Amino acid sequence: xxxxxxxxxxxxxxxxxxxxxxxxxxxxxxxxxxxxxxxxxxxxxxxxxxxxxxxxxxxxxxxxxxxxxxxxxxxxxxxxxxxxxxxxxxxxxxxxxxxxxxxxxxxxxxxxxxxxxxxxxxxxxxxxxxxxxxxxxxxxxxxxxxxxxxxxxxxxxxxxxxxxxxxxxxxxxxxxxxxxxxxxxxxxxxxxxxxxxxxxxxxxxxxxxxxxxxxxxxxxxxxxxxxxxxxxxxxxxxxxxxxxxxxxxxxxxxxxxxxxxxxxxxxxxxxxxxxxxxxxxxxxxxxxxxxxxxxxxxxxxxxxxxxxxxxxxxxxxxxxxxxxxxxxxxxxxxxxxxxxxxxxxxxxxxxxxxxxxxxxxxxxxxxxxxxxxxxxxxxxxxxxxxxxxxxxxxxxxxxxxxxxxxxxxxxxxxxxxxxxxxxxxxxxxxxxxxxxxxxxxxxxxxxxxxxxxxxxxxxxxxxxxxxxxxxxxxxxxxxxxxxxxxxxxxxxxxxxxx
Amino acid sequence: xxxxxxxxxxxxxxxxxxxxxxxxxxxxxxxxxxxxxxxxxxxxxxxxxxxxxxxxxxxxxxxxxxxxxxxxxxxxxxxxxxxxxxxxxxxxxxxxxxxxxxxxxxxxxxxxxxxxxxxxxxxxxxxxxxxxxxxxxxxxxxxxxxxxxxxxxxxxxxxxxxxxxxxxxxxxxxxxxxxxxxxxxxxxxxxxxxxxxxxxxxxxxxxxxxxxxxxxxxxxxxxxxxxxxxxxxxxxxxxxxx
Numbered sequence: 001x002x003x004x005x006x007x008x009x010x011x012x013x014x015x016x017x018x019x020x021x022x023x024x025x026x027x028x029x030x031x032x033x034x035x036x037x038x039x040x041x042x043x044x045x046x047x048x049x050x051x052x053x054x055x056x057x058x059x060x061x062x063x064x065x066x067x068x069x070x071x072x073x074x075x076x077x078x079x080x081x082x083x084x085x086x087x088x089x090x091x092x093x094x095x096x097x098x099x100x101x102x103x104x105x106x107x108x109x110x111x112x113x114x115x116x117x118x119x120x121x122x123x124x125x126x127x128x129x130x131x132x133x134x135x136x137x138x139x140x141x142x143x144x145x146x147x148x149x150x151x152x153x154x155x156x157x158x159x160x161x162x163x164x165x166x167x168x169x170x171x172x173x174x175x176x177x178x179x180x181x182x183x184x185x186x187x188x189x190x191x192x193x194x195x196x197x198x199x200x201x202x203x204x205x206x207x208x209x210x211x212x213x214x215x216x217x218x219x220x221x222x223x224x225x226x227x228x229x230x231x232x233x234x235x236x237x238x239x240x241x242x243x244x245x246x247x248x249x250x251x252x253x254x255x256x257x258x259x260x261x262x263x264x265x266x267x268x269x270x271x272x273x274x275x276x277x278x279x280x281x282x283x284x285x286x287x288x289x290x291x292x293x294x295x296x297x298x299x300x301x302x303x304x305x306x307x308x309x310x311x312x313x314x315x316x317x318x319x320x321x322x323x324x325x326x327x328x329x330x331x332x333x334x335x336x337x338x339x340x341x342x343x344x345x346x347x348x349x350x351x352x353x354x355x356x357x358x359x360x361x362x363x364x365x366x367x368x369x370x371x372x373x374x375x376x377x378x379x380x381x382x383x384x385x386x387x388x389x390x391x392x393x394x395x396x397x398x399x400x401x402x403x404x405x406x407x408x409x410x411x412x413x414x415x416x417x418x419x420x421x422x423x424x425x426x427x428x429x430x431x432x433x434x435x436x437x438x439x440x441x442x443x444x445x446x447x448x449x450x451x452x453x454x455x456x457x458x459x460x461x462x463x464x465x466x467x468x469x470x471x472x473x474x475x476x477x478x479x480x481x482x483x484x485x486x487x488x489x490x491x492x493x494x495x496x497x498x
Numbered sequence: 499x500x501x502x503x504x505x506x507x508x509x510x511x512x513x514x515x516x517x518x519x520x521x522x523x524x525x526x527x528x529x530x531x532x533x534x535x536x537x538x539x540x541x542x543x544x545x546x547x548x549x550x551x552x553x554x555x556x557x558x559x560x561x562x563x564x565x566x567x568x569x570x571x572x573x574x575x576x577x578x579x580x581x582x583x584x585x586x587x588x589x590x591x592x593x594x595x596x597x598x599x600x601x602x603x604x605x606x607x608x609x610x611x612x613x614x615x616x617x618x619x620x621x622x623x624x625x626x627x628x629x630x631x632x633x634x635x636x637x638x639x640x641x642x643x644x645x646x647x648x649x650x651x652x653x654x655x656x657x658x659x660x661x662x663x664x665x666x667x668x669x670x671x672x673x674x675x676x677x678x679x680x681x682x683x684x685x686x687x688x689x690x691x692x693x694x695x696x697x698x699x700x701x702x703x704x705x706x707x708x709x710x711x712x713x714x715x716x717x718x719x720x721x722x723x724x725x726x727x728x729x730x731x732x733x734x735x736x737x738x739x740x
Contacts, residue, residue, distance in 0.1 A: 251634045254596055268606045272592070279594040279636065341549055342590035347579040349607060414594060415638065486551035496589070 006101065007109055014113075045125035053133030063134035064147070068206035069199040070190070071151070074123065075158045076183045082119075082162045093235075097243045107236055111228060114163060120155045127151050135210065143210040150209025153220045160227030167234050173285060173292075269356030276335060280414040283328075283335060290324040291367060298371040301380060314440050317381055320368040321393040322435060325361055329401040330431065332357065337411030337492035344489065351478040354405060358470055362394045388456035388463070389439065395466025397435045399473050404431060406480045409491025499561035499581060499659045499692050500525050501546065506555035508541055508716075515541040516716045518555075523694065523709075525561050525659075528686045530707030530724075531696040532733060537713040539696040540586065543664050546694070547584055548572045559660065583658035585649035585666070593638035597630045597648045600637060604652050615655070622651045625677045642669040650678065654685065661685070661693045667702050675699075679706050700737065704730045712736060 001009075053063055067074075093106045131144045139147075161179070168175035190196045208216025257274055260267035277287045297316050336343060336353070343349045369390055375381045439459070447455030466473070481488070503521040507514070516538045523529050531539045544550045546557050552573070559578045560569040572578050584590070592600055605615040619631060630640070630647050637648055646669045653661060666682070667675045683706050686693050697703045703710060710729050712720040720736075722729040733739075 251596075251636065254599070254634055256599075265607050265609075268603050272595075272603065275594055275599075339589055339592045341586065342592065344549060345547055345579060345582070345584050345590065346604075346607065347576045352607065489549060493589070 003105065006105070010096070010106070010109055011113070042122075042125040045123070046129050049126040049129030050133060053130040062138045064131065064138075064210075065203050065207075067130065067134075068203045069196070071154065071202060071206055072186055074151075075154060076186075078123065078155060078158050079162050079179060079183070082159065083166070093239055094243070097239060103236065103239060107232055107239070111160075111163075111231055111235075114159055115156045115224075115228075117159070120159055121152060123151065123155060124148065139210055142212075146212045147206070147210040150206060150216060150220065153217070153224065157220060157223045157227055160224060160231055163231050164227065164234060167231070167238055170238065173288065265352060266356060266359070269352050270360055272353070273356055273360040276414075280335070282412065282414060286327045287324070290327045293323050294320050294368050294371050298368075298375065302374055302378070311440065311444070313381060314385070314443055317372060317375075317385055318389050318393075318439050318443075320372060321365055321389050322397065324364050324367070325393065325398060325401055326435065329357075329361065329398070330404060331408065331412055332402065332405045333408045333488075334410055334412040335414055337409070338414055338496060340411075340489060340492045344485065350481060351475065354402065354474050354478060355471070358398060358402065358474060361398060362467075365390050365393060382452065382456075384453055384456035384460075385443075388443070388459035391463025391467065392439055392459040393463070395463030395468075395470075397439065399466050399470075400431055400435060402474070402477055405477055406484060409488040409495075411492045411496040499559050499563070501660065501692060501694075502558040502560060503546075504556050504558070506542075506545060506557065507553045508538075508545060508550065509553055514716045516545060516552075518542070518716075518718055521711070521718055521721075523692055525692055526686070526690040527709055528682065528693045528707050529695070530703035530710040531694065531713060532698070532700065532703055532710060533696075533713030534737075536715075538716040539713055540664050541716075542713070543584070543586060543662055543694070543696065546572065546662060547582070547586070549586075561659070563659065578660070581659040582662065583653035583656060583660070584662040585646075585653040586662075586664040588645060588649075590649055590652075591637050591645060594636055596636055597633060597640070597644075597651075600648060601631070601652060601655060604655055608656050610656065618655050618657070619651070622654070622681070625674065625681055626651065627674065643671060643674065646670060647674065654681075657689060657691075659689070659691050661691055663693075663695045665697055666695055667697055667699050675702060682706055700730070700733050700739065704733065 052067070055063075093103065093110055096106055097103060127148055131147055135144045135147050165175060165179050168178070186198075190198055205216055205219070207213075255278075257271045260270050260274075263270065277283050297320055301313070301316055333340075343353065369386065372381060372386050376383055376386055443455065443459060446458050449455070450457070501523040503518050505520075506516060506518045508516040531542070533539050541550065545552050548557075557572045558569060559572060559582075562568070563577075563581050568577070570577055592603070595603065601615060601619060602612075605611075605618075610618070623631070626647055630644050630651070633640075637645060640648065646666070650663060650666055653663065661682075663682075666678055670678065679702055682693060682695070685691060695703070695707070704724060704727055708723070708725050710722045710724050710733070711718045712722065712733070720732070722732060
């Protein structure tokens with residue numbers, strides 16, 4: 001088989017993998033939604049392209065000069081948006097690593113595919129109409145082609161930068177601070193001084209593409225070549241580590257959490273929740289990212305005035321309470337899918353597990369409560385708001401999110417560093433959005449009607465009712481889950497290892 | 499505890515995975531289930547354990563538990579889980595626990611205290627051969643054989659009246675295979691439990707099972723009495739073993 005044939009075969013296998021994913025195959029609505037969202041965002045981009053192409057000119061000689069002067073803003077947006085959508089080659093190559101195909105060929109193939117991905121051309125929905133309106137009238141069609149090609153090459157280079165960062169983040173989450181610092185520095189250089197020193201060089205650089213100046217093209221090709229080689233070396237190293245399982249399988253010490261023994265059977269399930277988070281890379285990372293966000297938003301609220309407006313203050317306070325739950329409860333039971341048959345062979349174990357999950361997640365709210373306390377001391381948020389959102393999260397939002405236990409049937413890998421991204425279901429997305437905005441709407445309305453103190457009483461009361469009746473609604477969820485058990489077990493089995 | 503199967507049928511698309519009109523396993527029997535790949539052994543076990551939905555029919559467990567006579571359809575109640583232990587595959591194991599933690603978890607959620615647990619575990623020390631209990635390794639990092647041992651021990655830990663093991667000899671070294679044969683026979687004699695095992699190993703099955711059911715395309719085509727190893731010849735002829 002020639003290398004080209006092999007490349008085609010791998011491409012076909014990847015397409016089949018997506019098409020035949022057990023969850024995607026069954027959910028026609030998700031397929032429709034995916035295409036609808038692409039069309040929706042494309043329409044927005046086209047609209048923005050036309051409007052900005054006509055209106056962005058300002059004091060500049062042409063609108064595209066203004067865009068070129070700040071082209072890195074597009075690259076920054078593009079870079080961070082990729083975290084939600086793009087997998088790294090190492091994630092894809094892992095599945096083929098033990099086949100008799102050279103890993104170097106596999107890695108190069110997937111790097112090339114990442115560079116040639118249609119995702120890198122998505123900005124064309126914005127840039128083509130923008131260029132048609134602003135570049136063509138000034139410089140002609142040939143310049144438009146060069147200008148668009150230049151932007152596409154920049155997005156390809158950006159994708160390599162993203163892949164490199166993502167791979168580093170798998171080694172340690174804190175690596176995401178590197179691009180964050182770089183982007184923050186770039187923005188500061190452009191925004192803070194009176195005169196933006198980078199604007200002219202950027203405009204000249206982008207003008208080079210429109211005029212087919214070899215220097216601009218050579219520069220970006222050099223960046224791409226460097227990015228390709230850097231990625232190749234890093235990702236191959238990671239693949240070797242993953243396949244070779246270099247990590248020590250013996251634990252230095254086995255933490256027993258004996259403190260929880262006093263709670264009997266419930267203590268055992270609580271221990272299980274703790275160990276789930278501490279011993280599985282995927283779940284642990286999710287947990288610490290959630291904690292990091294709580295700290296970040298609390299510090300931002302404390303030291304800056306960015307979130308001092310009424311709505312934002314409420315939103316940030318609620319978000320701090322919601323974030324851990326949103327990260328773990330939207331996928332409730334998905335990790336348990338790995339050992340769901342075992343749980344189902346023991347009486348009432350799912351009900352007890354659900355109870356433990358409720359207690360555990362409620363106890364976790366001590367973190368946002370503590371981090372929001374300084375904001376109470378300096379008077380940025382009231383005690384009532386803090387207490388109101390905490391109880392509302394426990395007694396109203398958690399019951400909403402726990403409903404997903406009935407419907408989730410997609411097993412998520414527990415400990416794979418190079419796991420596939422979790423695309424989520426429609427139900428998960430709807431519940432997350434409702435959970436984020438409904439309470440703020442209730443609070444705003446309530447405060448408007450009852451004032452800044454009494455306005456939180458309804459939140460507190462609703463929360464307390466939910467807390468007091470938790471056994472009732474958890475039992476209801478358990479009964480409904482048991483009615484759907486065959487469908488869920490089939491889903492968990494089908495998606496285990498897929 | 500008796501297990502009674504009535505008109506049980508399960509299909510996957512066009513393929514008939516299980517189709518058993520009437521079959522009964524009496525309390526205290528040790529039944530071996532044999533058949534080629536895809537014959538329906540694991541599917542039958544999953545149906546008995548209510549892990550998949552039958553297209554038609556039912557599985558009943560009948561007998562005396564806690565001094566009370568009972569007759570239940572496994573798909574209608576969870577009561578049978580109190581007296582049933584099973585190990586089918588790795589989806590029964592919580593792989594981020596150590597074997598000891600897993601045993602502890604299973605024991606505690608089933609009402610066994612630490613002392614009772616240690617007493618039970620002593621019975622399986624020889625089987626575990628010092629490689630399962632007392633290890634600082636998570637289950638996911640154990641060898642396939644030791645995972646198998648962990649699952650089998652956990653299934654037997656609560657002294658169930660019904661024990662279901664799918665391919666219990668798989669992944670085990672020869673001496674462990676011998677030990678598990680001995681353990682199962684002894685357990686059956688001591689407790690009078692109903693034991694169902696499936697296996698591709700004809701010798702082991704014939705050695706320990708006084709009754710053997712032969713499955714083909716989801717149907718039990720032969721129900722063989724095997725009190726003195728007389729099933730060996732019949733099975734070897736069926737499987738065309740030279």
